[in-house]
Amino acid sequence: MKSIDHDGDRVIAELCPLCGQPCGEPFVRNECSWVRCGCGLIYKTTEPAAAGARSGYGEAYFETYRRRRRHRIAKARTQILDALEHGPAGPLLDVGCSLGYALEAARSLGLDACGVDLSEHAVAACRALGLSARVGSLEALPFADRSFSIVVMKHVLEHTPAPRRALAEVSRVLRPHGVVFMAVPNADYFKAVRSPQTSRFFRGEGGSAHYVYYTVATLGRLLEEEQLRVAAVHPCLVHRHAGGLRWARDVATLRARKVARAIAQQAGLRKEFWMVAVRGR
Numbered sequence: 183m184k185s186i187d188h189d190g191d192r193v194i195a196e197l198c199p200l201c202g203q204p205c206g207e208p209f210v211r212n213e214c215s216w217v218r219c220g221c222g223l224i225y226k227t228t229e230p231a232a233a234g235a236r237s238g239y240g241e242a243y244f245e246t247y248r249r250r251r252r253h254r255i256a257k258a259r260t261q262i263l264d265a266l267e268h269g270p271a272g273p274l275l276d277v278g279c280s281l282g283y284a285l286e287a288a289r290s291l292g293l294d295a296c297g298v299d300l301s302e303h304a305v306a307a308c309r310a311l312g313l314s315a316r317v318g319s320l321e322a323l324p325f326a327d328r329s330f331s332i333v334v335m336k337h338v339l340e341h342t343p344a345p346r347r348a349l350a351e352v353s354r355v356l357r358p359h360g361v362v363f364m365a366v367p368n369a370d371y372f373k374a375v376r377s378p379q380t381s382r383f384f385r386g387e388g389g390s391a392h393y394v395y396y397t398v399a400t401l402g403r404l405l406e407e408e409q410l411r412v413a414a415v416h417p418c419l420v421h422r423h424a425g426g427l428r429w430a431r432d433v434a435t436l437r438a439r440k441v442a443r444a445i446a447q448q449a450g451l452r453k454e455f456w457m458v459a460v461r462g463r
């Protein structure tokens with residue numbers, strides 16, 4: 183569904199991608215419209231007709247991803263080991279492989295690994311490092327059924343307006359009892375909840391490249407409905423890489439009562455969360 187509405191915007195969704203209810207009133211309105219459904223899912227309903235977000239993954243997009251490569255590889259290694267606690271070791275697919283951090287981590291763990299990315303630039307960068315990667319979209323993965331034991335999707339599912347189709351593809355390429363590791367931005371993150379209109383989730387690159395924001399509850403429901411059983415959830419602290427100072431500054435900008443509430447709702451302190459799910463037979 184990609185019609186143009188009376189404002190000249192491209193219509194992304196008319197129904198909630200999770201529960202199927204019709205879209206309600208906008209929750210955030212800037213160059214795009216975002217709705218928060220009664221089921222808890224936050225999703226984009228319109229974007230400028232000229233947006234073309236999905237073709238915007240050239241060299242410039244990956245500029246920030248070049249930094250802290252060793253840290254990114256180490257983090258991916260921890261995440262793959264985490265996934266391996268819930269399923270058998272075997273061939274790994276990294277969907278949205280970017281510059282190959284998870285592929286390099288998988289290689290260091292002795293796993294046969296292949297990446298797929300929309301970006302020809304990213305795929306070429308992986309290949310230059312001797313890593314296996316292909317150009318392809320997550321809604322039509324260029325692999326045979328039951329090819330992989332592990333699928334990694336780090337900050338990928340928020341980039342598609344059709345998450346069910348993407349998860350059906352993940353299920354298709356996974357072997358029975360295979361695992362999928364996901365990381366997504368946390369829709370419960372306190373800054374996005376407190377002031378969505380100015381949050382980076384909804385403006386700039388986040389606003390243009392992302393289509394859906396998940397909470398632990400909404401992503402869990404989506405996975406379960408697509409026959410992927412949730413095995414683990416791993417929140418990690420906001421800005422943990424920047425150390426306690428920046429985290430403390432973020433929290434200090436809230437009033438004491440709000441801090442207490444934020445701590446009570448621990449999930450709100452996390453900018454992203456990870457989830458591991460297992461495919462059935």
Ligand SMILES: [Zn+2]
Pocket residue numbers: 198199200201202203219220221222223
């Ligand atoms: Zn809904």
